[in-house]
Amino acid sequence: MPLKMRHNKAPKPPEPCMLTECMSVISGAWAPNVIWCLRAGPRRFSELRADIPPISAKVLSTRLSELEGRGVLVRHVRDTSPPSTEYELTDLGTELLPALDAIVHVGHRLKERQAERS
Amino acid sequence: MPLKMRHNKAPKPPEPCMLTECMSVISGAWAPNVIWCLRAGPRRFSELRADIPPISAKVLSTRLSELEGRGVLVRHVRDTSPPSTEYELTDLGTELLPALDAIVHVGHRLKERQAERS
């Protein structure tokens, strides 16, 4: 049986934790990718899997569920003969796109700069 | 390049992996906080520890080292009688600030919206 060594838990949530909490809207493996792949409009489960080859069904499912719970995207179930589901960014989810783009842009330039130095 | 290439896994790194790689500039616990705390100018090790109470010395040290390696910040060692070190954002590191701010802003509004629904 696992021995629980409970120590002091942060009694007060200071500002840094607030930032961390807000950043968690894009937390989890492939979360930014999922958001990014929805930038052009609604997309189905299997399409997202194809968009992001390395992702497993389990992780994609988990991530979509989390992002839906956070209000970043919405799920539309179409009750057709072959079951079909569509995921779409909400208005606030869409607002994350420029931010992700900015980070990626800086990331590119950092890599270029590192390549120069080597 | 005389070195042999490895073919163990992913035959070619598709676009989604590129995005993930770029996003990794802000990866690691408290990394966004560290960047954020440097927004107003240089800051010392112990100051950063005080800014972000829950962070441990080990993690702060690791994170600063990683961020320096990525070119996000620079380290200045002052050889004074009490040893002193200052960390400062580079120009590219500074460019991350608006992006972090945007994400945090959306995060806030997502939380507000969730509060309304409950």
Place this chain on the structure above:
DNA sequence: CCGTATCCACAGTGATACTG
């Protein structure tokens, strides 16, 4: 004051297989 060293619990991920 500014870190590094060591240990370890655990969340998170990935692979595989299975179901409605």
Place this chain on the structure above:
DNA sequence: CAGTATCACTGTGGATACGG
């Protein structure tokens, strides 16, 4: 097609103690 169930593994972070 669109997911869940199970399980094994490992990176990461936290605590603590020590060193330059």
